[in-house]
Amino acid sequence: MTAIPLAQQFLNLFAALLLLIAFAMLSQRRVLSLIRLFAWQGAILTLSIADSAWLTHQPHLYYSAVLTFVIKVLILPWLLHRLIRRLNVVWDVETLLNIPTTMLVGIVLVVFAFNLALPIAQLSNTILRNTLGIALASVLLSFMMMITRRKAVPQVIGFLALENGLFLAATSTTYGMPMVVELGVALDVLVGFFIFGIFFFQIRETFDSLDIRHMEKLKED
């Protein structure tokens, strides 16, 4: 068995940590901790991108890493903090499904994602191919989190985490997207976040709560 280079081992480690954080987010009830986990996930993603940049000698991945760090570790968590302070919603999150069941479903999803990534990983010849399964799994887990949460803020965090997973998938399969695309995506996330922020205030004003159950009233009968 050939020894895997240290950098690549680190890469696998980071990917594994990302998945772990995704699970942690799935089980976390408190919004503040969710934001902290999200920031951690961003940091791990940054490290992973930087590592792969070093490994593959792709200088543009460094920019990508810097961008990720600035947006996902600094700006977005800070904005989220501000938002929940403004909205005064540091409540415990109620979930639609109880946590153990969610975790079990999550494990099934991870197995599914790994099986899904298997044929693609065999086709791909990049060093980072092993991480694709993890990336897919974290996308699915974030999606799952969006489904199971009842409040609007955790759903947005789920959406942002989903984007993290997509980013990892992109870097692992194709050494990252072109810079323009990455910038565009980063901007999209920011703009999306602002729109969500505006929506939160609107929702709260209309329903006096951020519980999206109230939006069922909007349905026409």
Add this chain to the structure above:
Amino acid sequence: MIPSLLPLDVVLLVLLGWGTVAILSLALPARLALTLVFPAAMAGSALLTGAGLWGLYGDAHATLILPIGLPGMPFHLRMDALASFFVTLLGAAGMGIHTYAWGYFRTLAAEDRDGFVRLCFFYLIFLASMVAVVVADDAYIFMVSWESMALSSYFLVTTDHEIVAIRRAGFLYLLMAHLGAIALLLCFGLMQQGVGGDYSFASFRQTRLEGIKASEIFLLALLGFGAKAGLLPLHAWLPEAHPAAPSPVSALMSGLMLKMALYGMLRVLFDLLSTTALWWGVMMVVLGLMTALFGVLFAAVQYDIKRLLAYSSVENMGLILSGVGLTLLFHGAGKESVAALALAATLYHALNHAFFKGLLFLGAGSVLHATTERNMAKLGGLIRAMPWVAGFSLVGILSLAGLPPFNGFVSEWLLLQAYLLRPELPQPYLNMTLPLGAAVMALVGALAAYAMVKFYGIVFLGQARGMDLTEVHDAAPKERWGLGWMAAGCILLGLFPVTVIRLMDAVTQGLLGKTVGHTAAQNGWMWLTPVAPERASYSPLILLGGVLAMILLMVVVLRSWGVHGRSRRSAPWDCGYPWQTPRMQDSADGFGQPIKQIFEAFFGLTREIPSPQDAHPHYHSEVTDPLWKWCYVPLNQGVEWLSRGIGRLQQGRISTYLLFSFATLLILLALVSGGAMK
């Protein structure tokens, strides 16, 4: 003459000219638009007629590739004999309608500038799209022109869009047009699948499609073109949209646009598809005859003049499509010369219908314009106030009723001859049942005559039913010219059938490889002989001469014997009731009563009969289309039921929606990975 100029170039020139004038007219003041648009339409029609005749006589199949369209998919144009025939039809029958419209729309131009300018724009676009449909040589430009034809005519139908009923009629029309267009799109898509990549008709022609696929194409074409032609049960839009449109537009739609459906049927069945099946022909004959019978029965019980004419259009399109079916039957059996006769009869009837139905719609337009009344129950005695319109309409109704020596007789007679040639068919069952078709045709013809007697008798003859006839004016000169052109067309097409049949030789030669012109003219140009002189032949000129001679003889005899001197004038018997008013004349409802009684099973009939003690009796009867109840209402309910089921998915809960997309994502991923495993 420039040697490189071909009929197709002339057609292209007309299209460009119409397009330019259409756009120009949007910016012009109403008076100027009026004097520009309609003469342009007339000039274009004259050129089209010339180009069409030229295309029918010369046998050059001009093709042209326009450098517009999508990248890699340029527009192909082609003008063969079939296209030339329809270009001639569009030009010749259009001529009279445009002349009439020039006079008819002057009031609209004076009253509502914006509405009028819009009408001008869509009028020309409508004409140009019909021509483009005919000369199209790939599915792409065909569909584009077909759709722009439907859309522009929708805007023409909804000219008076302030009226709710007209908006509803327009919507129904648009809906049916789109259903048909979807069917056509699928039809061409299926054909293209056999070719691979290329949508030009030239490559469609080269492939042989067999079996189920060909049948699917046939059914889709029947659905698509049938929706335009008003084939049962897709006719529902026709009696709504035709009366809603301004009369010249109704004339255009009924006279010209419905023929585009015939063109499309012929193009797909005889040109693009190289195979046929027996049941296609049977299906078309049966559907066509049912449509014809249905249309004429409903025409006979209408009291709105334009609805009556619209139902009569349904009837005529039914006859025409049954003719196509008959051609298909003979063609499938390899009896090409009989098929050529049936095809020639069908085309002849299409041409005739364009003229007489155009004429009648224009005549109805004049009546409507002068009296603002569409209800026959309030009209009557108009022959005194509108002698010109009455005279021309008489030609129209005699043609429609299928009386010699007018044109309607010739084509219906030819079609009957084709029906009676069934011993040529190898199928014994068909052999036995086809005479029934001939019988239905005869019944339809008789009922059409009945409906026309009603139309003419109630509207033009008798006394005015409570209307002041002194305020009713006859048609203005331009309208008279238009009516006169159409009437002249009806008479000439009736008097010189051999010449007309010879014109169609190029078409039947192109589609079936056989001609009828030579057979038809075997006894000289005076005698129309469809098969053989000992079987049947017809000479309209001699018949006309005979009829005129008889009339003259009667006049002379009566004069010379002095019958007038001995005759005594007195009041007719008044049934013992001396106070008679014009309202006691036979009414539209009264005239249709026997038909209502006999064919009660066909109608959705609601009647209110007043009691004998009622001091102010009010009789009301309403005939509704039973197909609404049998086809459209169940369909509507089905769609509603389905939508309600889908509506149940709408929980209004974001988690549920997210779950839907999550599940979709998972399933798609699983499918993809399953595919990748293999």
